[in-house]
Amino acid sequence: MPRATINIAEPSGQAITDTTWRFAVGYIPGEPNLGLVGEAQGGSPARRPDYDDSGWEICNDLPGRVSGGFTFAWYRANVTIPETINGQPTGGMRVQFETCVDDYGEIWVDGECNRDRGAVQGFNVPQRVPVTTSAQPGDQHTIAILAVNGPLGDPFGTVFVRYANLGFEW
Template sequence: MSTPPTFVAPPVILAATPVRPLASPQPALAPALPAVCAVNLMTLEGAALLGAQWRTKEAKIIEVPAIPDAMPEFTTTYDIDPHAGEAGFDDSGWPIILPTELDAKRGGGKVSFLWFRTRLTIPSRIGTFESAGAKVVLALCVDDYAEIWVNGEMPRAAGRPSPATIQGFNMPQRVVLSDAVTPGDTFQIAVFGINGPISVAPANTVWFREVRVEFF
C-alpha cells in the first residue's frame, strides 16, 4: 500500500516594519547617585535660597467642541482650564502660599486638579557648594499624581522614560533642569497635581509629599 504524499506549506515571510524615528529626543534622566547638594523647597530657608515663591490655583474641567477629525457622534469633549504650564502664562493674580504649606491638603476630593507654580533662580553658592557646571534635578512627589512643566514645556517622548509625566500612584519624579547650570539661570516650574486614581474619584486631596532641587 502506497503512502499518500505529504504537502508542506511554504513558510510565510513577514517583512520587518520600519521603525519610525521619535518625534522628540528622549528626556534626560536624573543620576541614580546621591546628590552632592540638595535644597528642600518645602522650607522657608530652602525656598529663599532659590527665590521660590509658590502660587496655586484649582484647575477645572470644562466642556469644549470636539476636535475636527472626531467621529460624528462626538460633538463635544473636555479640556482643562487654565493651561498654566504654557510659556508666558500669567499667574500674578494667584494666591501666594508659603513653602511650609505645600503639604496642605488642597482640593475638594473626587476628580480634582491643582496647579502649583514657582520660578527658581540658581544661586552661585549654597553653603560651601559652588553650583557652576552642576547638573540640576527637580525631585518631587505629589499625592497622588503630577505632571511637571519646565519653562513652558513638559519634556516627554512616546515609548521612552519621561519623568515629567505621570510615573505612578504616589511615585517620586525627578526631572533634569540642566546638565550644566550657570549661576543665575532661571526655571519656571508648573506642577499639575492630580487626585487619583481618577476613575475611582477618591475622597482624598492633592498635596506635596516632598519637593527639592538636587545638584550633582
C-alpha cells in the first residue's frame, strides 16, 4: 500500500497540518493535587476534543523531557488534513497517528481511545491508532496524549513524546 508520513513534531509538518502542540502536567491539569484523586469518576476531561487547552503551555519540543517522579501529563493538538501529500490528493485516504510515549501513553483521537492500540501499551512501546479511514481535506482532528512516568511502582526519569507522525495510506 502506498504511504507517506508527515512528522507533526517538527515545524515543517506542523505548518502543513496547521498543528500547535500544547502541554500541561496533571491527570486533570489545573485541579488540586494535579487531578489525582482516588476513584476518580468520569476520567480526565483533557481527552475530549472540546476541552479548552488555550491556557496550556505551547510545546515546541515534544521529545524534551518534562518533570520527574510520579507524573501524569497531557499533550494536545488539533491537526488539519492537508489537500495533498507528496502530490497525492488526501481525500479518501486512511490516516494513522504514530507515536512512542516515554514511559506509558494513552492516545485519544477526537475524544475516543482505541482500546486495542491506543490504551497504555507497555514501557516505551510504539503506538499506531487510526485518525480516520476516509480523510477529507480541511477536516480537523484532535489528538490528546496522556503520558505517565514509570514504572508506576518506582518511577524515574521524565515524560516526553519521542515522535509524532501522521501516516497517510492510499
